Amino acid sequence: MEDDMRTTATIAGLMLATTASAETLTIYTYDSFVPEWGPGPAVAAAFEAQCGCEIEFVAAGDGAALLSRLRLEGARTEADIVLGLDSNLVAQARETGLFAPHGVEADFDLPVAWDDDTFLPFDWGYFAFVSSADTEAPANFRELAESDLSIAIQDPRSSTPGLGLVLWVEQAYGEEAGEVWQGLADNVLTVTPGWSEAYGLFLEGEADAVLSYTTSPAYHAIAEEDDSKVAWAFDEGHYLQIEVVAMVEGTDQPELAQDFMAFVATDGFQSVIPTTNWMYPAVTPAEGLPEGFGELVQPETALLYPPQEAAEVREDAIATWRDALAQ
Numbered sequence: 001m002e003d004d005m006r007t008t009a010t011i012a013g014l015m016l017a018t019t020a021s022a023e024t025l026t027i028y029t030y031d032s033f034v035p036e037w038g039p040g041p042a043v044a045a046a047f048e049a050q051c052g053c054e055i056e057f058v059a060a061g062d063g064a065a066l067l068s069r070l071r072l073e074g075a076r077t078e079a080d081i082v083l084g085l086d087s088n089l090v091a092q093a094r095e096t097g098l099f100a101p102h103g104v105e106a107d108f109d110l111p112v113a114w115d116d117d118t119f120l121p122f123d124w125g126y127f128a129f130v131s132s133a134d135t136e137a138p139a140n141f142r143e144l145a146e147s148d149l150s151i152a153i154q155d156p157r158s159s160t161p162g163l164g165l166v167l168w169v170e171q172a173y174g175e176e177a178g179e180v181w182q183g184l185a186d187n188v189l190t191v192t193p194g195w196s197e198a199y200g201l202f203l204e205g206e207a208d209a210v211l212s213y214t215t216s217p218a219y220h221a222i223a224e225e226d227d228s229k230v231a232w233a234f235d236e237g238h239y240l241q242i243e244v245v246a247m248v249e250g251t252d253q254p255e256l257a258q259d260f261m262a263f264v265a266t267d268g269f270q271s272v273i274p275t276t277n278w279m280y281p282a283v284t285p286a287e288g289l290p291e292g293f294g295e296l297v298q299p300e301t302a303l304l305y306p307p308q309e310a311a312e313v314r315e316d317a318i319a320t321w322r323d324a325l326a327q
Contacts, residue, residue: 030062081261141234
Protein backbone atom coordinates (compact mmCIF):
# COMPACT_ATOMS: atom_id res chain seq x y z
CA MET A 1 0.00 0.00 0.00
CA GLU A 2 2.82 2.38 0.94
CA ASP A 3 4.57 1.68 -2.37
CA ASP A 4 1.32 2.28 -4.24
CA MET A 5 0.87 5.60 -2.43
CA ARG A 6 4.40 6.61 -3.30
CA THR A 7 3.88 5.66 -6.95
CA THR A 8 0.61 7.61 -7.08
CA ALA A 9 2.25 10.63 -5.48
CA THR A 10 5.15 10.46 -7.95
CA ILE A 11 2.80 10.30 -10.96
CA ALA A 12 0.73 13.19 -9.60
CA GLY A 13 3.90 15.20 -9.05
CA LEU A 14 5.08 14.57 -12.59
CA MET A 15 1.67 15.61 -13.95
CA LEU A 16 1.75 18.83 -11.96
CA ALA A 17 5.28 19.54 -13.09
CA THR A 18 4.34 18.94 -16.72
CA THR A 19 1.30 21.22 -16.42
CA ALA A 20 3.30 23.90 -14.68
CA SER A 21 6.05 23.82 -17.32
CA ALA A 22 3.70 23.87 -20.34
CA GLU A 23 4.37 26.90 -22.50
CA THR A 24 1.47 29.30 -22.96
CA LEU A 25 0.68 31.18 -26.15
CA THR A 26 -1.42 34.27 -25.53
CA ILE A 27 -3.72 35.23 -28.42
CA TYR A 28 -5.67 38.49 -28.48
CA THR A 29 -8.82 38.14 -30.56
CA TYR A 30 -12.39 39.40 -30.87
CA ASP A 31 -15.24 38.37 -28.59
CA SER A 32 -17.09 36.00 -30.92
CA PHE A 33 -13.96 33.91 -31.63
CA VAL A 34 -13.66 32.71 -28.03
CA PRO A 35 -17.02 31.15 -26.92
CA GLU A 36 -17.72 27.43 -27.13
CA TRP A 37 -19.73 28.00 -30.31
CA GLY A 38 -16.89 29.98 -31.91
CA PRO A 39 -13.68 28.72 -33.56
CA GLY A 40 -11.50 29.26 -30.48
CA PRO A 41 -12.02 25.98 -28.60
CA ALA A 42 -11.55 23.78 -31.69
CA VAL A 43 -8.54 25.78 -32.87
CA ALA A 44 -6.97 25.57 -29.40
CA ALA A 45 -7.57 21.83 -29.12
CA ALA A 46 -6.04 21.12 -32.53
CA PHE A 47 -2.95 23.25 -31.97
CA GLU A 48 -2.39 22.14 -28.37
CA ALA A 49 -2.45 18.53 -29.55
CA GLN A 50 0.53 19.16 -31.82
CA CYS A 51 2.51 21.63 -29.70
CA GLY A 52 2.11 20.28 -26.17
CA CYS A 53 1.44 23.85 -25.10
CA GLU A 54 -1.54 25.84 -23.86
CA ILE A 55 -3.42 28.58 -25.66
CA GLU A 56 -4.86 31.47 -23.71
CA PHE A 57 -7.39 33.54 -25.64
CA VAL A 58 -7.94 37.11 -24.52
CA ALA A 59 -11.18 38.62 -25.88
CA ALA A 60 -10.79 42.32 -26.62
CA GLY A 61 -14.09 43.43 -28.12
CA ASP A 62 -14.46 43.73 -31.89
CA GLY A 63 -11.61 44.14 -34.37
CA ALA A 64 -11.33 47.92 -34.15
CA ALA A 65 -11.42 47.73 -30.35
CA LEU A 66 -8.67 45.10 -30.56
CA LEU A 67 -6.44 47.54 -32.43
CA SER A 68 -7.19 50.27 -29.91
CA ARG A 69 -6.09 47.99 -27.07
CA LEU A 70 -2.84 47.16 -28.85
CA ARG A 71 -2.10 50.83 -29.40
CA LEU A 72 -2.69 51.51 -25.72
CA GLU A 73 -0.49 48.65 -24.53
CA GLY A 74 2.25 49.14 -27.12
CA ALA A 75 5.41 47.14 -26.52
CA ARG A 76 4.09 46.21 -23.05
CA THR A 77 1.39 43.98 -24.56
CA GLU A 78 1.22 40.42 -23.30
CA ALA A 79 -0.05 39.20 -26.67
CA ASP A 80 2.06 36.74 -28.64
CA ILE A 81 -0.44 36.55 -31.50
CA VAL A 82 -3.15 39.00 -32.61
CA LEU A 83 -6.02 37.36 -34.50
CA GLY A 84 -9.00 39.27 -35.85
CA LEU A 85 -7.85 42.51 -37.42
CA ASP A 86 -8.94 42.92 -41.02
CA SER A 87 -7.64 44.41 -44.25
CA ASN A 88 -9.18 47.80 -43.42
CA LEU A 89 -7.05 48.00 -40.26
CA VAL A 90 -3.81 46.53 -41.60
CA ALA A 91 -2.17 49.87 -42.41
CA GLN A 92 -2.86 51.28 -38.92
CA ALA A 93 -1.71 48.03 -37.32
CA ARG A 94 1.52 48.11 -39.33
CA GLU A 95 2.21 51.65 -38.13
CA THR A 96 2.35 50.43 -34.52
CA GLY A 97 5.60 48.61 -35.30
CA LEU A 98 4.46 45.74 -33.06
CA PHE A 99 4.42 42.93 -35.61
CA ALA A 100 6.99 40.59 -37.15
CA PRO A 101 7.04 38.82 -40.56
CA HIS A 102 5.12 35.53 -40.50
CA GLY A 103 7.33 33.52 -42.88
CA VAL A 104 4.38 31.42 -44.11
CA GLU A 105 3.81 30.43 -47.74
CA ALA A 106 0.32 29.32 -48.75
CA ASP A 107 -1.99 29.19 -51.76
CA PHE A 108 -4.78 31.47 -50.64
CA ASP A 109 -8.31 31.10 -52.02
CA LEU A 110 -9.28 34.77 -51.91
CA PRO A 111 -11.25 36.89 -54.42
CA VAL A 112 -8.26 39.28 -54.61
CA ALA A 113 -4.49 38.86 -54.67
CA TRP A 114 -2.81 38.96 -51.25
CA ASP A 115 0.89 39.60 -50.77
CA ASP A 116 1.81 40.63 -47.23
CA ASP A 117 4.72 39.21 -45.29
CA THR A 118 3.33 40.27 -41.88
CA PHE A 119 -0.46 39.91 -41.88
CA LEU A 120 -1.67 36.42 -42.77
CA PRO A 121 -5.28 35.93 -43.97
CA PHE A 122 -7.28 33.31 -42.07
CA ASP A 123 -10.78 33.87 -43.47
CA TRP A 124 -12.86 36.20 -45.61
CA GLY A 125 -16.42 37.14 -46.47
CA TYR A 126 -18.70 39.77 -47.97
CA PHE A 127 -20.65 42.22 -45.84
CA ALA A 128 -24.40 42.08 -46.40
CA PHE A 129 -27.67 42.84 -44.71
CA VAL A 130 -29.43 39.76 -43.38
CA SER A 131 -33.20 39.58 -42.94
CA SER A 132 -36.06 37.11 -42.83
CA ALA A 133 -36.88 35.55 -46.18
CA ASP A 134 -40.38 37.04 -46.09
CA THR A 135 -38.99 40.60 -46.03
CA GLU A 136 -39.00 42.30 -49.42
CA ALA A 137 -35.34 42.88 -50.15
CA PRO A 138 -34.15 46.21 -51.58
CA ALA A 139 -31.78 45.98 -54.54
CA ASN A 140 -29.32 48.59 -53.29
CA PHE A 141 -28.69 51.24 -50.62
CA ARG A 142 -30.92 53.82 -52.33
CA GLU A 143 -33.89 51.44 -52.36
CA LEU A 144 -33.21 50.65 -48.71
CA ALA A 145 -33.25 54.37 -47.91
CA GLU A 146 -36.58 54.77 -49.67
CA SER A 147 -38.12 51.89 -47.71
CA ASP A 148 -39.58 51.73 -44.19
CA LEU A 149 -37.25 48.90 -43.19
CA SER A 150 -35.32 49.22 -39.94
CA ILE A 151 -31.69 48.11 -39.73
CA ALA A 152 -29.25 47.46 -36.90
CA ILE A 153 -25.67 48.41 -37.73
CA GLN A 154 -22.36 48.58 -35.88
CA ASP A 155 -20.21 51.57 -34.94
CA PRO A 156 -17.28 51.96 -37.39
CA ARG A 157 -15.11 53.33 -34.60
CA SER A 158 -15.26 50.09 -32.60
CA SER A 159 -16.42 47.41 -35.03
CA THR A 160 -14.88 45.97 -38.19
CA PRO A 161 -18.30 45.31 -39.80
CA GLY A 162 -19.27 48.90 -38.97
CA LEU A 163 -16.11 50.18 -40.62
CA GLY A 164 -16.71 47.88 -43.56
CA LEU A 165 -20.16 49.38 -44.02
CA VAL A 166 -19.00 53.01 -44.20
CA LEU A 167 -16.21 52.03 -46.62
CA TRP A 168 -18.76 50.05 -48.67
CA VAL A 169 -20.98 53.11 -49.08
CA GLU A 170 -17.96 55.34 -49.69
CA GLN A 171 -16.55 53.16 -52.45
CA ALA A 172 -19.91 52.48 -54.07
CA TYR A 173 -21.08 56.11 -54.12
CA GLY A 174 -18.04 58.35 -53.75
CA GLU A 175 -19.09 62.00 -53.49
CA GLU A 176 -22.73 60.92 -53.13
CA ALA A 177 -22.01 58.90 -49.98
CA GLY A 178 -23.24 61.68 -47.70
CA GLU A 179 -26.53 61.90 -49.57
CA VAL A 180 -26.98 58.13 -49.30
CA TRP A 181 -26.32 58.20 -45.55
CA GLN A 182 -28.79 61.02 -45.07
CA GLY A 183 -31.39 58.86 -46.79
CA LEU A 184 -30.51 55.88 -44.60
CA ALA A 185 -30.56 57.81 -41.33
CA ASP A 186 -34.22 57.12 -40.55
CA ASN A 187 -33.75 53.41 -41.36
CA VAL A 188 -31.07 53.00 -38.70
CA LEU A 189 -32.79 51.64 -35.61
CA THR A 190 -29.61 51.52 -33.55
CA VAL A 191 -25.83 51.57 -33.75
CA THR A 192 -24.16 48.97 -31.52
CA PRO A 193 -20.51 48.70 -30.41
CA GLY A 194 -20.07 45.29 -32.02
CA TRP A 195 -21.57 42.61 -34.25
CA SER A 196 -23.01 40.39 -31.51
CA GLU A 197 -25.23 43.09 -30.03
CA ALA A 198 -26.66 44.08 -33.42
CA TYR A 199 -27.30 40.50 -34.52
CA GLY A 200 -29.00 39.76 -31.23
CA LEU A 201 -31.42 42.64 -31.76
CA PHE A 202 -32.28 41.30 -35.20
CA LEU A 203 -32.90 37.79 -33.87
CA GLU A 204 -35.13 39.25 -31.15
CA GLY A 205 -37.26 40.93 -33.83
CA GLU A 206 -36.23 44.47 -32.92
CA ALA A 207 -34.89 45.23 -36.43
CA ASP A 208 -35.97 44.10 -39.90
CA ALA A 209 -32.37 43.49 -40.95
CA VAL A 210 -28.84 43.56 -39.57
CA LEU A 211 -25.45 44.27 -41.05
CA SER A 212 -23.64 40.94 -41.17
CA TYR A 213 -22.27 38.70 -43.95
CA THR A 214 -23.50 36.80 -46.99
CA THR A 215 -22.43 33.66 -45.11
CA SER A 216 -24.62 34.31 -42.04
CA PRO A 217 -27.66 32.43 -43.44
CA ALA A 218 -25.46 29.32 -43.64
CA TYR A 219 -25.30 29.26 -39.85
CA HIS A 220 -29.07 29.20 -39.53
CA ALA A 221 -29.46 26.60 -42.31
CA ILE A 222 -26.70 24.24 -41.13
CA ALA A 223 -26.64 24.67 -37.36
CA GLU A 224 -30.34 25.34 -36.77
CA GLU A 225 -31.94 23.75 -39.87
CA ASP A 226 -33.65 27.11 -40.39
CA ASP A 227 -33.92 28.40 -43.96
CA SER A 228 -35.80 31.56 -43.01
CA LYS A 229 -32.79 33.93 -43.07
CA VAL A 230 -31.37 35.42 -46.26
CA ALA A 231 -28.72 37.95 -47.29
CA TRP A 232 -29.69 40.79 -49.59
CA ALA A 233 -27.81 40.97 -52.91
CA PHE A 234 -27.01 44.61 -53.73
CA ASP A 235 -26.36 45.62 -57.32
CA GLU A 236 -23.63 48.11 -56.33
CA GLY A 237 -21.54 45.14 -55.27
CA HIS A 238 -20.53 44.01 -51.78
CA TYR A 239 -17.57 45.09 -49.70
CA LEU A 240 -15.06 42.36 -48.95
CA GLN A 241 -13.58 41.62 -45.53
CA ILE A 242 -10.33 39.69 -45.18
CA GLU A 243 -9.47 38.83 -41.58
CA VAL A 244 -5.83 38.46 -40.62
CA VAL A 245 -3.56 37.08 -37.92
CA ALA A 246 -0.11 38.43 -37.02
CA MET A 247 2.77 37.61 -34.70
CA VAL A 248 3.88 40.18 -32.13
CA GLU A 249 7.56 41.01 -32.61
CA GLY A 250 8.23 41.23 -28.87
CA THR A 251 6.71 37.81 -28.07
CA ASP A 252 8.54 35.77 -25.46
CA GLN A 253 7.40 32.62 -27.32
CA PRO A 254 8.84 33.25 -30.81
CA GLU A 255 9.11 29.60 -31.88
CA LEU A 256 5.66 28.73 -30.61
CA ALA A 257 4.18 31.84 -32.22
CA GLN A 258 5.84 30.96 -35.53
CA ASP A 259 4.45 27.43 -35.29
CA PHE A 260 0.96 28.83 -34.75
CA MET A 261 1.25 31.11 -37.78
CA ALA A 262 2.15 28.10 -39.92
CA PHE A 263 -0.73 26.14 -38.37
CA VAL A 264 -3.23 28.81 -39.45
CA ALA A 265 -2.75 27.88 -43.12
CA THR A 266 -3.36 24.15 -42.51
CA ASP A 267 -6.55 22.07 -42.48
CA GLY A 268 -6.38 21.89 -38.69
CA PHE A 269 -7.31 25.57 -38.54
CA GLN A 270 -9.00 26.21 -41.87
CA SER A 271 -11.51 23.33 -41.63
CA VAL A 272 -12.86 24.83 -38.40
CA ILE A 273 -13.71 28.23 -39.93
CA PRO A 274 -16.80 27.59 -42.11
CA THR A 275 -19.05 26.13 -39.42
CA THR A 276 -17.79 28.07 -36.38
CA ASN A 277 -16.82 31.52 -37.65
CA TRP A 278 -19.26 31.19 -40.56
CA MET A 279 -16.87 32.73 -43.06
CA TYR A 280 -14.96 31.41 -46.06
CA PRO A 281 -11.58 29.87 -45.14
CA ALA A 282 -8.52 31.60 -46.60
CA VAL A 283 -7.27 28.20 -47.78
CA THR A 284 -10.00 25.78 -48.82
CA PRO A 285 -9.64 22.58 -46.75
CA ALA A 286 -9.13 19.23 -48.46
CA GLU A 287 -12.72 18.24 -47.64
CA GLY A 288 -14.06 21.38 -49.36
CA LEU A 289 -16.80 23.67 -48.08
CA PRO A 290 -19.97 22.51 -46.29
CA GLU A 291 -22.89 21.85 -48.59
CA GLY A 292 -24.88 24.89 -47.45
CA PHE A 293 -22.18 27.28 -48.64
CA GLY A 294 -22.99 26.54 -52.26
CA GLU A 295 -26.41 28.18 -51.90
CA LEU A 296 -25.21 31.55 -50.60
CA VAL A 297 -25.44 34.90 -52.38
CA GLN A 298 -22.45 35.36 -54.68
CA PRO A 299 -21.84 39.08 -55.32
CA GLU A 300 -21.10 40.01 -58.92
CA THR A 301 -18.79 42.82 -57.84
CA ALA A 302 -16.24 42.67 -55.00
CA LEU A 303 -15.50 46.08 -53.50
CA LEU A 304 -12.34 46.61 -51.47
CA TYR A 305 -9.94 49.44 -50.71
CA PRO A 306 -6.28 48.39 -50.57
CA PRO A 307 -5.05 48.64 -46.94
CA GLN A 308 -3.23 51.95 -47.30
CA GLU A 309 -6.10 53.56 -49.22
CA ALA A 310 -8.58 52.28 -46.62
CA ALA A 311 -6.50 54.03 -43.95
CA GLU A 312 -6.52 57.25 -45.97
CA VAL A 313 -10.29 57.41 -46.54
CA ARG A 314 -11.32 55.94 -43.17
CA GLU A 315 -11.67 59.14 -41.14
CA ASP A 316 -13.54 61.04 -43.85
CA ALA A 317 -15.89 58.10 -44.43
CA ILE A 318 -16.65 57.87 -40.70
CA ALA A 319 -17.19 61.64 -40.51
CA THR A 320 -19.64 61.47 -43.42
CA TRP A 321 -21.56 58.69 -41.65
CA ARG A 322 -21.53 60.47 -38.29
CA ASP A 323 -22.65 63.83 -39.66
CA ALA A 324 -25.55 62.28 -41.62
CA LEU A 325 -26.84 60.32 -38.64
CA ALA A 326 -26.48 63.31 -36.30
CA GLN A 327 -28.90 65.46 -38.30
